[in-house]
Amino acid sequence: MREPLSDVMTIGTYVPSAVVVISNSFAHGGSTVYHKRFGIRVNDWRILNALAIAPGRNAKQLTEVLRLDKAVISRCVAELTRLGLIGSEPEGVARRLYLTERGVAVHQGVLPLSRQRERMLTAGFSEEERAQLLSFLQRMVANLEDLKEVDAALAAGAQSGE
Template sequence: MTTANDGTLSLQQFLPYRLSALANRISQSLAIKYSKQYGISVQEWRILAVLGEGTKLSAVAITNRIAMDKVAVSRAVKRLIEKGLVIKHLDSKDQRSHELALSNEGIEMYQQLVPIALEHEQQVTDNLTLKEQQSLLKLLSKLDNAPL
């Protein structure tokens, strides 16, 4: 699927490249929508989104959940704390660790950002039928669960 007859790699047919390029393009176009109005980055949005699910998480758990670089998560968390959108609590189970959660302001922002994100997702998937959307999610889950 990814090699030409001469043994070279066709980047446009190489799945890891296509998935990465598409994800970056979608994320960047969404970031444009909320960065001007809300002043947050893609990394900050992803952290708000995962914390918006209502769970308190450590920075390590966030890093694992959103598959983002540890340093990028750390910097984004620091900015979100400085902006008053995230609060840090000492973990009740492990006194050496901290749990992160949305502040009241963070919850408010999250609630304002969700409709923007959902509308953006709809725009991205508008040219797919409902069956194609369901198939896409199923295929992505299969790829996500594949041994690497």
């Protein structure tokens, strides 16, 4: 086939494509910066930030909040523990995770870089547009639970009822 198909999903017409391209590029750049400056990757940063927001979360809670695979969370927690950035306390079978003093220092070092990168990503947006974008994205996040149910039905062979 040499001619493009007429019904395709592009960054300009398909929201998930645009979101994935932005996310992948932003995460890759962040990983590079954070690793060179602080010895952590972007998923490590996400965990540090999640623990800064709510100290004492366990790995399962991090998986749910960050929507990362449990194997990714497990590897990152092990590495952050090895680096001395997080510590833990037992809580039944799970372990409650906390930032160490060193973890707080790294979090405080990465935070302004993360905010600077966000400003660059949204350069040219007015405050009103930025607020509107965040509102749209928050609504999309809220829709993820319903999407999970639809995905399960579609994977089982049910047809979508658009």
